Every structure is written in C-alpha cells, then in structure tokens.
Amino acid sequence: MMNSLTDRTPVTRRRTPLNRSQIAGFWGAWAGWTLDGMDSFIYALVLTPALTELLPRSGYAATPANVGLAGSILFALFLVGWGLSFIWGPLADRFGRTKVLAGTIFTFAIFTGLAATSHNVWELAIYRFIAGVGIGGEWALAGTYVAESWPEDRRKMGAGYLQTGYYAGFFLAAALNYTIGVHYGWRAMFLTGAVPVVVAILVLLRVKESDKWQKAEARTVRASPLREILGPRYRRRTWVACILLTIAIVGLWAGAVYEPSAVIQLATKAGMAKNDAIRTASLATGLLSIATILGCLALPPLAERIGRKKTLAIYFIGMAVAIVGSFGWAFYLPNGLAPFIAWLFVLGFFGGNFALFSLWLPEQFETRVRATAFAFCTSFGRFVGAGVNFLLGAAVLHMHTLGVPVALTALAFIVGLLVIPFAPETKGEVLPQ
Structure with a gap:
C-alpha cells in the first residue's frame, strides 16, 4: 500500500542552486551588459544636439542633411570599432573570461566619458570608435562567462536574463535623457557613461573564473583558436x-x-514643442526596451520547446513585419505618432532574438575556442552593419525621408529565413567541453 502511494507521489524537479560566485558573476556580467546598452543608445539619443553644436566648430553648417550624414558616418565608425572587438575573444580564451571582461567595460566607460569633452566632430569620432571596441567585446565575454559558469539546467534561462541587461540599458539611457539630457545637455549624458568603471573593478576583484575555462586551460595545447573556428x-x-x-x-x-x-x-x-518631442522619444524608447526585455524572457522556454531554429524563424518574421509596419506604414500616416509607438512594442518584443544567440552560440563551440567564436561572429556582423548603416544614411539623404530606407531592411530577415536551415540544431544538448 505504501509503495503504491509512493509511486503516485509527483516528483518535483529542483533546479541546481547557484553559489555566491555564480550569482556575483552573473550580476557583474549583467550590469556590464546593461551599461553597454545604455552607452550604445546614448549616442542615438544625443546625436542631433551633439552634432548641431560640433559641426559648426568643425567647419560645416549644422543643416539637417549634414547632421544626418555626419551622424551616419560617426555611427559607422562606432560599428567598425565594435567589429574590431574580435581581439577580445582570443585574449579571453588565453587569459580567462573575467579579467578580459573587466577590460572591455573599462575601455568603453573611459572613452564614453571622454566624449563629453569633444571640441569637434573628429574628437567625438575617435572617442566613439575606441568606446565601440570595448562595447563590442562585452557581449561575447559576458555570454560566454554565464554559459560556462551556470549549471546546465539553468544556463538557458541565464542567457535570456543576461540579454535583458542590454535593453534595460536602453531604458536607463531613455530615463537619463528624460531627466539629465533635457536639462543638462548631451555632454552630461556622455559623462554618465563613465560610471561602468566601478563595475569593471568589481568584476575583476569579486568574480571567480569559470571552472570550465580553468579545466580547458589546464589541458589545452596552445593553438590559434581563430584558425580552428575557420577550419574544416x-x-x-x-x-x-x-x-x-x-x-x-x-x-x-x-x-x-x-x-x-x-x-x-x-x-x-503633431505640433509638440522641442522638449516635449524629446521626452516623447524617451518614453517611446522605454516602451521599446520593456517590450524587448519581455521578448528576451519569452525566448529561452520557446527555444527549449520547439528548438533554436524554429524560434529564430518566428522572431525574424516578427521583426520583418514590425519594421515594415512601423517605418513603412505608420511613419507616413497623417497622425502616425500613436500607431508608430504601438508598432514599436512589436518591434521591441521580436528584437529579443538576440537572447537566442547568447544561448545558442556557446552550444556550438568547445570551451577552448568559445569566446573567440562568439567574438568573431558578432564582430563580423558589426562590420557589415557599419557598411549598411552608411548606405542607410546615404539613402535617407538621397530620398529625403527616414521611413522607406529603414523599412527596406526588413528584406534582410527574409534572407535570414533561407539561411536558418543550414545552422545546427542544439536543442537538448549539453554545453560542449
């Protein structure tokens, strides 16, 4: 009788508890990724006022066309800096995740703060370029660290939690712009980007290196990880x-x-004053960020249920529809502000597709080359993104409109749907050693 009762008793599966080092490591990585997102989006928010002030000092008129073109060029340079961040991957595979992660945070924090001292567009371009090198390395190293340090039964959701940090940074940048930016200007916004130096110091001093990396380091025969990920x-x-x-x-x-x-x-x-328009943009950015955080949290359970490839396909379709709906349709309505902001929620949710890469990329490579692979793949995308951004700026200048050029980027996601079948499906597999 007792046996039959025992047989019918439901078995409750308990998740592996996290130790203090794993918790501290996650929050260090998350905070770095949050401040990374904040730093990235500060530029988008202060683009117009910064260039309006600096272009005349550099010998150019601050016309809307010049502001748009200069903004695109500077952002392209920023993305090139992101692209060069692949240098951090081999360093992390050689010297460890936490030390190099702290180095990336320190780099982007210092040069974001220095951007506040810019006297002309050339100085701003140099500071943003070097900040981009630091910012670009943070995601690869944070994603690698969390994947390796968290228990197998928790690392998938850990990837989703980690990715929320970047969009929490968007929300933080919007909140700072709503308060500090409106009242104290663009230089004060860049100064807030120097805060992550504190996080870098804490990461370096308080977070233990992942056991997986330490074991791999002990048995690894030195070879070029970059050559290996590009090998057969x-x-x-x-x-x-x-x-x-x-x-x-x-x-x-x-x-x-x-x-x-x-x-x-x-x-x-719609008739709003300048400051009210800036505040509306900040609120819209906050909505976009909240929606993206929700998309990041919804993604890991979906990827575990239907697989990585199908999940990415769903998110890519959602991105294509949302970009066309917002920039291709709502942007051109007579009273398009409210519909455009509504579409931003959809755009934000499916923008959570980045959480899949934090989960999926570490599953595709062994520990000895994982950080290099993560950094290389993200850097490649940023190099191409820099070129696309430059072309996009030129198209906006040529067509005298913002909506259509941005809406056309939805075509990229259609190409993505054709590429997804060639990727490996890693659902149900453990992180390779």
Missing part, C-alpha cells in the same frame, strides 16, 4: 552564425537607432 570542423557553423548575427544586427540598429529621430519627427509634426 567549425567552418560551416561559424559562417552561418556570422550571417544570422549580421541580419539581427542590421535589423536592431535600423529600428532602434532611428527610432528616436522618427518619434521626434512625428511628435514635431
């Missing part, structure tokens, strides 16, 4: 991941970077 064993998955990440990056920056400018234009068209 990993070549296909490396290039497929590069293409998919490129598409995601193009879509993210087309939608997110031009969103504040689009909202300001629509708000001004």
Whole structure:
C-alpha cells in the first residue's frame, strides 16, 4: 500500500542552486551588459544636439542633411570599432573570461566619458570608435562567462536574463535623457557613461573564473583558436552564425537607432514643442526596451520547446513585419505618432532574438575556442552593419525621408529565413567541453 502511494507521489524537479560566485558573476556580467546598452543608445539619443553644436566648430553648417550624414558616418565608425572587438575573444580564451571582461567595460566607460569633452566632430569620432571596441567585446565575454559558469539546467534561462541587461540599458539611457539630457545637455549624458568603471573593478576583484575555462586551460595545447573556428570542423557553423548575427544586427540598429529621430519627427509634426518631442522619444524608447526585455524572457522556454531554429524563424518574421509596419506604414500616416509607438512594442518584443544567440552560440563551440567564436561572429556582423548603416544614411539623404530606407531592411530577415536551415540544431544538448 505504501509503495503504491509512493509511486503516485509527483516528483518535483529542483533546479541546481547557484553559489555566491555564480550569482556575483552573473550580476557583474549583467550590469556590464546593461551599461553597454545604455552607452550604445546614448549616442542615438544625443546625436542631433551633439552634432548641431560640433559641426559648426568643425567647419560645416549644422543643416539637417549634414547632421544626418555626419551622424551616419560617426555611427559607422562606432560599428567598425565594435567589429574590431574580435581581439577580445582570443585574449579571453588565453587569459580567462573575467579579467578580459573587466577590460572591455573599462575601455568603453573611459572613452564614453571622454566624449563629453569633444571640441569637434573628429574628437567625438575617435572617442566613439575606441568606446565601440570595448562595447563590442562585452557581449561575447559576458555570454560566454554565464554559459560556462551556470549549471546546465539553468544556463538557458541565464542567457535570456543576461540579454535583458542590454535593453534595460536602453531604458536607463531613455530615463537619463528624460531627466539629465533635457536639462543638462548631451555632454552630461556622455559623462554618465563613465560610471561602468566601478563595475569593471568589481568584476575583476569579486568574480571567480569559470571552472570550465580553468579545466580547458589546464589541458589545452596552445593553438590559434581563430584558425580552428575557420577550419574544416567549425567552418560551416561559424559562417552561418556570422550571417544570422549580421541580419539581427542590421535589423536592431535600423529600428532602434532611428527610432528616436522618427518619434521626434512625428511628435514635431503633431505640433509638440522641442522638449516635449524629446521626452516623447524617451518614453517611446522605454516602451521599446520593456517590450524587448519581455521578448528576451519569452525566448529561452520557446527555444527549449520547439528548438533554436524554429524560434529564430518566428522572431525574424516578427521583426520583418514590425519594421515594415512601423517605418513603412505608420511613419507616413497623417497622425502616425500613436500607431508608430504601438508598432514599436512589436518591434521591441521580436528584437529579443538576440537572447537566442547568447544561448545558442556557446552550444556550438568547445570551451577552448568559445569566446573567440562568439567574438568573431558578432564582430563580423558589426562590420557589415557599419557598411549598411552608411548606405542607410546615404539613402535617407538621397530620398529625403527616414521611413522607406529603414523599412527596406526588413528584406534582410527574409534572407535570414533561407539561411536558418543550414545552422545546427542544439536543442537538448549539453554545453560542449
């Protein structure tokens, strides 16, 4: 009788508890990724006022066309800096995740703060370029660290939690712009980007290196990790991941970077004063960020249920529809502000597709080359994204409109749907050693 009762007793599966080092490591990585997102989006929010002041000091008139073109060029340089961040991956595979992660945070914090001292567009371009090198390395190292340090039964949700940090940074940047930016200007906004130095110090002093890296380091015979991920064993998955990440990056920056400018234009068209239009753009950015956080949290359970490839396909379709709906349709309505902001929620939710790469990329490569692979794939996408952003700026200048050029980036996600079948499905597999 007792046996039959025992047999019917439901078995409750308990998740592996996190130790203090794993918790501290996650929050260090999350805070760095949050401040990374804040730093990235500060530029989009202060683009117009910063260039309006600096262009005349550099010998150029601050016309809307010149502001748009200079903004695109500077942002392209910023993305090139992101692209060069692949240097952090081999360093992390050689010297450890936490030390190099702290180095990336320190780099982008210092040079973001220095951007506040810019006297002309050339100085601003140099500071943003070097900050981009630091910012670009943070995601690869944070994603690698969390994947390796968290228990197998928790690391998938850990990837989703980690990715929320970047969009929490968007929300933080919007909140700072709503308060500090409106009252104290663009230089004060850049100064807030120096705060992550504290996080870098804490990461370096308080967070223990992942056991997986330490074990791999002990048994690894030194070889070039970059050569290995481009060799016969990993070549296909490396290039497929590069293409998919490129598409995601193009879509993210087309939608997110031009969103504040689009909202300001629509708000001004609706009769709002300048400060009210800026505040509306900040609120819209906050909504976009909240929606993206929700998308990041919804993604890991979906990926566990239906697989990585089907999940990415759903998110890519959602991004394509949302970009066309917002920039291709709502932007041109007579009273398009409210519909455009409504579409931003959809755009934000499916922009959470980046959480999949934090989960999926570490599953495709062994520990000894994981950080290099993550950094290389993300850097490749940023190089291409820099070129696309430059072309996008030229198209905006040529067509005298923001909506259509951005809406056309939805085509990239259609290409992505054709590439997804070539990627490996890792659902149900443990993180390779």
